[in-house]
Amino acid sequence: MTQHPGFGPDLAEVFGPAAQDGGPELIQLLTPEGERVEHHDFRFDPGAGVDEAETIRGFYRDMVLTRRIDTEATALQRHGELGIWAQLLGQEAAQVGAGRALRPQDYVFPTYREHGVAWCRGLDPLKLLGLFRGVDQGSWDPAERNFGLYTIVIGAQTLHAVGYAMGVQRDGAVGTGEPDRDTAVVAHFGDGASSQGDVNEAFIFAASYNAPVVFFCQNNQWAISEPIERQTRIPLYQRALGFGFPGVRVDGNDVLATYAVTQAALQRAREGQGPTLIEAYTYRMGAHTTTDDPTRYRLSEDVERWKLRDPIARVQVYLKRNGLADEAFFAAVAQEADELGVHLREGCKAMPDPAPLSMFDHVYSELTDELTAQRDGYAAYLDTFEVSAGSTTEGAAR
Amino acid sequence: MSGQKVTLAKALNMGLRKAMEDDPKVLVMGEDVGKLGGVFRITDGLQKDFGEDRVIDSPLAESGIVGTAVGMALRGYRPVVEIQFDGFVYPAYDQIVCQVAKMHYRSQGRSKMPMVIRIPFGGGIGAVEHHSESPEAQFAHTPGLKVVACSNPVDGYWMIQQAIACDDPVIFLEPKRQYHADKAELDDSEAPEPLFASRVVRRGADATLLAYGPTVKTALNAAAAAADEGRSLEVIDLRTLSPLDMAPVYESVRRTGRAVVVHEAHVNLGLGAELSARITEECFYSLEAPVLRVGGFDTPYPPSRIEEEFLPDLDRVLDAVDRSFGF
Numbered sequence: 001m002t003q004h005p006g007f008g009p010d011l012a013e014v015f016g017p018a019a020q021d022g023g024p025e026l027i028q029l030l031t032p033e034g035e036r037v038e039h040h041d042f043r044f045d046p047g048a049g050v051d052e053a054e055t056i057r058g059f060y061r062d063m064v065l066t067r068r069i070d071t072e073a074t075a076l077q078r079h080g081e082l083g084i085w086a087q088l089l090g091q092e093a094a095q096v097g098a099g100r101a102l103r104p105q106d107y108v109f110p111t112y113r114e115h116g117v118a119w120c121r122g123l124d125p126l127k128l129l130g131l132f133r134g135v136d137q138g139s140w141d142p143a144e145r146n147f148g149l150y151t152i153v154i155g156a157q158t159l160h161a162v163g164y165a166m167g168v169q170r171d172g173a174v175g176t177g178e179p180d181r182d183t184a185v186v187a188h189f190g191d192g193a194s195s196q197g198d199v200n201e202a203f204i205f206a207a208s209y210n211a212p213v214v215f216f217c218q219n220n221q222w223a224i225s226e227p228i229e230r231q232t233r234i235p236l237y238q239r240a241l242g243f244g245f246p247g248v249r250v251d252g253n254d255v256l257a258t259y260a261v262t263q264a265a266l267q268r269a270r271e272g273q274g275p276t277l278i279e280a281y282t283y284r285m286g287a288h289t290t291t292d293d294p295t296r297y298r299l300s301e302d303v304e305r306w307k308l309r310d311p312i313a314r315v316q317v318y319l320k321r322n323g324l325a326d327e328a329f330f331a332a333v334a335q336e337a338d339e340l341g342v343h344l345r346e347g348c349k350a351m352p353d354p355a356p357l358s359m360f361d362h363v364y365s366e367l368t369d370e371l372t373a374q375r376d377g378y379a380a381y382l383d384t385f386e387v388s389a390g391s392t393t394e395g396a397a398r
Numbered sequence: 399m400s401g402q403k404v405t406l407a408k409a410l411n412m413g414l415r416k417a418m419e420d421d422p423k424v425l426v427m428g429e430d431v432g433k434l435g436g437v438f439r440i441t442d443g444l445q446k447d448f449g450e451d452r453v454i455d456s457p458l459a460e461s462g463i464v465g466t467a468v469g470m471a472l473r474g475y476r477p478v479v480e481i482q483f484d485g486f487v488y489p490a491y492d493q494i495v496c497q498v499a500k501m502h503y504r505s506q507g508r509s510k511m512p513m514v515i516r517i518p519f520g521g522g523i524g525a526v527e528h529h530s531e532s533p534e535a536q537f538a539h540t541p542g543l544k545v546v547a548c549s550n551p552v553d554g555y556w557m558i559q560q561a562i563a564c565d566d567p568v569i570f571l572e573p574k575r576q577y578h579a580d581k582a583e584l585d586d587s588e589a590p591e592p593l594f595a596s597r598v599v600r601r602g603a604d605a606t607l608l609a610y611g612p613t614v615k616t617a618l619n620a621a622a623a624a625a626d627e628g629r630s631l632e633v634i635d636l637r638t639l640s641p642l643d644m645a646p647v648y649e650s651v652r653r654t655g656r657a658v659v660v661h662e663a664h665v666n667l668g669l670g671a672e673l674s675a676r677i678t679e680e681c682f683y684s685l686e687a688p689v690l691r692v693g694g695f696d697t698p699y700p701p702s703r704i705e706e707e708f709l710p711d712l713d714r715v716l717d718a719v720d721r722s723f724g725f
Binding site: 109136137138139141142143148149151153156158159160161162163164165166167168169170171185197198201202204205208361362363364365368369370371 | 425451452454456457459461462464465466467468469470471472473474475477489492493496497500501502503504505506507508509510541542544565566594641642
């Protein structure tokens with residue numbers, strides 16, 4: 001097919017073999033082989049007075065534990081303890097880098113896959129499981145750790161992030177120069193969501209009001225079975241320019257680069273310089289969810305190629321080769337992961353089903369007369385069954 | 399302001415102003431709500447007095463308006479968003495139904511969603527398509543939303559303030575045909591009725607007309623005409639569509655034995671169907687006739703030159719009353 005000169009790129013140019021490693025625009029600070037490399041605009045800076053090796057060991061620990069949350073939850077689904085699980089395997093660096101760059105006052109609007117960001121926000125990962133087990137629809141208080149509830153409808157939360165950021169502006173919490181006050185908001189979404197109207201509207205509103213928001217897109221190459229080239233014919237980060245704010249592509253499997261780029265974008269937002277789009281270029285190593293079968297639509301050789309870019313292995317190699325962590329450290333992290341696994345397994349199985357009548361709670365700030373009548377009617381109905389004694393008021397463990 | 403006679407449009411404007419004065423967290427957002435004051439001038443002068451940070455002209459994207467308002471509410475604000483016309487609310491449908499309506503529920507009451515979505519609704523203004531819709535049943539069908547409709551200036555003034563003060567999301571329907579129609583006297587010294595309460599607006603003994611928004615006037619006119627013929631019709635302004643306040647309705651229908659619902663929305667699965675079902679369940683032995691419905695036909699809203707054929711009017715209401723008496 002002949003391209004007319006001057007009318008944009010050929011898809012083969014954008015997604016062809018030369019671009020499959022992310023292309024020349026990819027910001028990388030730690031190679032898949034575990035080598036530190038320089039970048040002309042971004043450098044890894046854990047902060048004044050903070051030990052760099054200690055920070056990187058912390059990232060390693062975060063990623064190992066995040067992966068363990070994922071593998072445990074997947075196993076719990078296989079054992080019938082969860083109805084479904086959205087896997088993040090392969091996206092640990094993108095999420096830990098983005099999560100660790102946050103300050104406490106920053107606010108995160110996640111999709112349903114941000115288990116690693118949740119971990120960085122200090123959320124007990126057990127709380128993530130309730131939604132997937134079917135015992136709640138989000139069990140944490142979003143305001144407690146400034147981490148919103150998981151959002152299932154693709155991209156809807158990006159608008160919430162922009163509105164929240166507009167609220168931050170109105171509170172005067174932008175551009176004051178006070179490190180504990182200036183606030184940024186992060187909107188997480190994926191490559192599939194980039195096609196949604198809401199995401200594009202979020203870009204427009206954020207640009208129009210110069211909102212302090214960072215759009216963090218984990219391009220994991222797949223929206224269930226649809227490859228990235230079904231969503232876009234230019235690299236996603238380049239879309240930002242069309243909306244009037246900067247976009248960058250970072251190696252999403254490089255925790256140092258992801259951290260550095262996110263930190264810089266958050267700082268831009270906090271200073272009042274407006275939105276940024278970060279495309280974290282990564283790969284969904286697992287399935288979309290535990291109900292998905294990726295062997296139907298993608299080649300195992302692609303997966304094998306991405307295995308060589310594993311986000312955890314490269315940090316491990318770096319730490320070992322440079323003598324920044326000893327065997328005792330790695331053993332301790334492994335031990336901690338095992339303990340986390342026990343916590344998740346036992347905690348998940350012990351989660352009670354909600355009481356039947358709890359479905360009437362919180363529809364409104366106060367129960368309406370209509371719902372009171374429905375609830376009382378159903379309670380009376382349940383009471384006509386012998387076995388229901390007590391079950392209407394207390395959850396029964398499975 | 400006591401004694402001032404104002405239109406519905408002015409009353410809503412005054413109510414919004416009062417709410418913004420009373421609570422600095424109240425924000426107004428929508429298309430053209432700033433300098434222009436809205437295409438119906440409901441927000442006239444608010445931006446001048448409260449500034450661009452509190453009266454926000456938005457990009458032309460309804461999902462964006464409602465979706466960003468969700469974020470503002472999560473940050474502690476009380477956004478009041480204007481959807482310019484009823485037919486333009488659908489791009490925001492997902493945000494309203496999946497996000498706004500469910501946030502409080504999903505968060506187990508931790509995240510409140512004190513948002514008002516103002517929608518000028520109904521027909522009769524000779525507009526092009528998508529400007530005369532009555533989408534109330536779609537929202538009344540959605541748990542988590544509250545839906546109210548004002549019918550007159552006094553209610554408009556109070557109800558908008560009450561909706562803004564409500565911690566739940568409220569779909570606030572304004573009968574656009576009535577915006578500049580009739581004037582009424584506002585008396586700020588009198589305490590308003592509760593927001594989620596229906597009201598008998600005309601006493602009668604022979605049959606009950608149930609109406610809301612633009613059809614309250616239609617029903618009152620029909621009742622006046624019926625009185626000339628010796629029939630005494632009671633008229634109830636429902637005011638709240640979700641939750642419904644059925645107590646005054648049951649009380650009335652038990653007395654009159656007959657009920658006719660009047661709304662502009664399509665009859666099929668409209669509010670009238672729900673009202674009819676509930677009246678039948680609760681007042682079965684008092685009914686002299688089935689509950690009848692007068693509403694828009696189950697067609698798309700027609701071209702405006704024939705919209706008066708589509709909209710319930712005095713004669714169609716009285717025809718339904720006659721049919722009720724025919725049983």
